[in-house]
Amino acid sequence: MRFQDFHRQSIEQPDIFWAEQAKLIDWERPFDKVCDYSKPPFANWFVGGRTNLCHNAVDRHLKARADQNALIFVSTEVDREQVYTFAQLHAEVQRMAASLQALGVKQGDRVLVYMPMIPEAAFAMLACTRIGALHSVVFGGFASVSLASRIDDAQPTVIVSADAGSRGGKVVPYKGLLDEAIRLSSHKPAKVLMVNRGLADMPMTPGRDVDYSALREQHLNTTVPCVWVDSTHPSYTLYTSGTTGKPKGVQRDTGGYAVALAASIKHIFLGKPGETYFSTSDIGWVVGHSYIIYGPLIAGMATIMYEGLPIRPDAAVWWSLVEKYKVTSMFSAPTAVRVLKKQDPAALKKHDLSSLRALFLAGEPLDEPTAKWIADALGRPIIDNYWQTETGWPILTICNGIEQAPSKFGSPGKAVYGYDVKLLDESTGEELKGANQKGVVAIEGPLPPGCMQTVWRDDERFVKTYWKSIPGKLVYSTFDWGIRDDDGYFFILGRTDDVINVAGHRLGTREIEESISSHPNVAEVAVVGVADQLKGQVAMAFAVLKDTSKAATPEAALKLEGEIMKVVDEQLGAVARPARVRFVTVLPKTRSGKLLRRAIQAVCEARDPGDLTTIEDPTALQQIKDLVAGR
Ligand code: ATP
Ligand code: MG
Numbered sequence: 001m002r003f004q005d006f007h008r009q010s011i012e013q014p015d016i017f018w019a020e021q022a023k024l025i026d027w028e029r030p031f032d033k034v035c036d037y038s039k040p041p042f043a044n045w046f047v048g049g050r051t052n053l054c055h056n057a058v059d060r061h062l063k064a065r066a067d068q069n070a071l072i073f074v075s076t077e078v079d080r081e082q083v084y085t086f087a088q089l090h091a092e093v094q095r096m097a098a099s100l101q102a103l104g105v106k107q108g109d110r111v112l113v114y115m116p117m118i119p120e121a122a123f124a125m126l127a128c129t130r131i132g133a134l135h136s137v138v139f140g141g142f143a144s145v146s147l148a149s150r151i152d153d154a155q156p157t158v159i160v161s162a163d164a165g166s167r168g169g170k171v172v173p174y175k176g177l178l179d180e181a182i183r184l185s186s187h188k189p190a191k192v193l194m195v196n197r198g199l200a201d202m203p204m205t206p207g208r209d210v211d212y213s214a215l216r217e218q219h220l221n222t223t224v225p226c227v228w229v230d231s232t233h234p235s236y237t238l239y240t241s242g243t244t245g246k247p248k249g250v251q252r253d254t255g256g257y258a259v260a261l262a263a264s265i266k267h268i269f270l271g272k273p274g275e276t277y278f279s280t281s282d283i284g285w286v287v288g289h290s291y292i293i294y295g296p297l298i299a300g301m302a303t304i305m306y307e308g309l310p311i312r313p314d315a316a317v318w319w320s321l322v323e324k325y326k327v328t329s330m331f332s333a334p335t336a337v338r339v340l341k342k343q344d345p346a347a348l349k350k351h352d353l354s355s356l357r358a359l360f361l362a363g364e365p366l367d368e369p370t371a372k373w374i375a376d377a378l379g380r381p382i383i384d385n386y387w388q389t390e391t392g393w394p395i396l397t398i399c400n401g402i403e404q405a406p407s408k409f410g411s412p413g414k415a416v417y418g419y420d421v422k423l424l425d426e427s428t429g430e431e432l433k434g435a436n437q438k439g440v441v442a443i444e445g446p447l448p449p450g451c452m453q454t455v456w457r458d459d460e461r462f463v464k465t466y467w468k469s470i471p472g473k474l475v476y477s478t479f480d481w482g483i484r485d486d487d488g489y490f491f492i493l494g495r496t497d498d499v500i501n502v503a504g505h506r507l508g509t510r511e512i513e514e515s516i517s518s519h520p521n522v523a524e525v526a527v528v529g530v531a532d533q534l535k536g537q538v539a540m541a542f543a544v545l546k547d548t549s550k551a552a553t554p555e556a557a558l559k560l561e562g563e564i565m566k567v568v569d570e571q572l573g574a575v576a577r578p579a580r581v582r583f584v585t586v587l588p589k590t591r592s593g594k595l596l597r598r599a600i601q602a603v604c605e606a607r608d609p610g611d612l613t614t615i616e617d618p619t620a621l622q623q624i625k626d627l628v629a630g631r
């Protein structure tokens with residue numbers, strides 16, 4: 001089928017289109033109506049249908065593939081590799097579900113999961129959806145204050161956690177942070193279920209804290225049937241990455257999500273039952289929810305859950321897993337590729353990667369040099385995809401499962417089926433119909449299945465934050481800038497709050513970054529707009545070098561700075577030339593690898609950088625502070 005026709009049907013005849021996709025999952029009761037959009041922008045998918053996420057991810061595969069791999073856990077942190085078949089996963093999920101029930105968790109309750117990347121985290125998520133409880137996974141890297149605000153928002157009956165995570169061989173204790181978070185929060189969970197990995201102290205609060213291994217022992221053979229829930233029953237809440245401010249609790253449904261994921265594995269990620277999927281994300285992020293846990297398992301694929309760094313013990317570790325488990329689809333982020341880019345590309349060529357249909361990348365702009373580097377190093381197709389925590393699955397990409405289409409460097413691709421993507425004029429809010437015009441990327445309602453239902457316990461915030469009316473329609477704003485070329489390929493130019501205004505010229509930070517990274521010695525760069533008395537704003541660049549010896553002395557650094565500015569002059573023109581290009585060893589990023597431009601900008605303008613709870617490495621911001629202060 002032509003992709004164009006597939007997409008057109010999804011927009012013009014959504015009921016027929018999605019009813020067809022809905023056959024990819026099991027329903028306990030068939031739905032009466034495909035989409036109820038009588039109260040826009042709230043969309044209810046597969047109304048009247050009853051299903052269960054855990055049933056679709058686990059139980060339904062027992063007939064055909066009980067003894068095939070389901071969850072492959074690999075930790076280079078604690079040197080452990082353990083494979084669970086679907087039958088074993090089924091047993092473990094029931095043990096966890098029975099334990100949660102024993103602690104009083106009922107349908108509709110929230111269970112907060114604050115865990116490292118260990119199998120029990122997957123069991124806990126699946127156990128929740130099995131019994132109709134909502135999981136709220138909070139990334140294990142968060143500290144007490146951010147955790148406390150999420151505890152207050154989710155109001156969990158039970159928190160599931162572990163003694164510690166591990167990163168780069170260093171133990172990261174969790175329990176102290178968790179205890180402190182519960183002390184800070186106004187909501188108190190009834191019980192805390194602790195998994196003891198034997199890595200760190202795990203002081204237990206009597207009456208509240210329960211050791212999982214003991215409770216599990218009591219439920220080795222307890223059967224816990226799946227609770228059939230309405231298609232619109234919420235399955236989980238998850239907070240956005242927090243790149244731009246206060247995180248929002250995204251609430252997801254059950255039936256629409258299951259259908260969207262099953263369809264995406266087939267049409268986008270090219271996966272088939274019995275094959276292996278490897279997503280290098282973390283369960284704390286949306287990619288982990290959709291493409292470590294639910295998507296691959298719903299599709300009957302084995303999924304690799306990896307605890308560790310991409311370059312430890314060496315840069316070949318991921319690729320050795322691809323070879324060993326014959327991974328067919330792999331999903332990672334440009335930030336991880338940039339880490340690899342600082343290594344010898346030979347490491348990537350050591351292994352047989354012929355099983356891999358493609359490497360999918362998402363989460364941030366994939367600049368051309370990075371895309372080319374990884375495509376060359378792997379010799380496999382690279383497919384960019386653009387989406388958000390809010391949508392749960394890709395908005396823009398190339399759907400090679402429908403029709404083979406070429407990728408264009410710098411573009412995540414075309415609007416995916418189900419998404420009626422528009423570009424809106426920033427000032428008038430009107431739709432830009434022609435090609436090659438810059439606008440805000442928006443989606444005409446209803447959002448397709450799998451996207452957020454609302455903001456958890458805050459319908460008003462959902463409507464106010466995301467939805468705009470344009471003549472005759474309601475549109476969802478992504479808050480990203482984009483441009484569409486003559487062939488329908490989109491290019492993401494940055495976030496709407498990442499535009500710099502230099503003497504009246506509006507420049508996307510992304511364009512300047514892209515230009516700077518084309519300099520052969522630049523591994524990574526961040527550009528922000530900084531207030532300037534004369535020009536309104538000027539661009540400031542902070543770059544990480546591949547070879548730092550080239551900027552070892554102040555003179556050498558100045559020379560390199562000049563060279564980089566010349567590159568920008570030649571490619572974009574002198575208006576885009578940054579006022580300064582400074583060199584750092586690491587850039588401030590969120591734990592999910594997104595550049596914290598707002599924090600860099602604040603530091604450059606000597607303002608308070610605000611909420612930094614999601615920052616990966618606080619010393620990164622200190623380096624910038626020192627440079628700005630002239631230290
Ligand atoms: P918050 O909404 O809390 O500020 P966030 O937007 O970083 O956090 P996510 O939902 O994880 O949280 O990220 C989605 C955003 O990431 C997109 O809106 C876009 O800005 C960026 N993004 C994701 N994928 C791509 C891609 N392939 N190319 C360019 N940008 C991307
Ligand atoms: Mg966002």
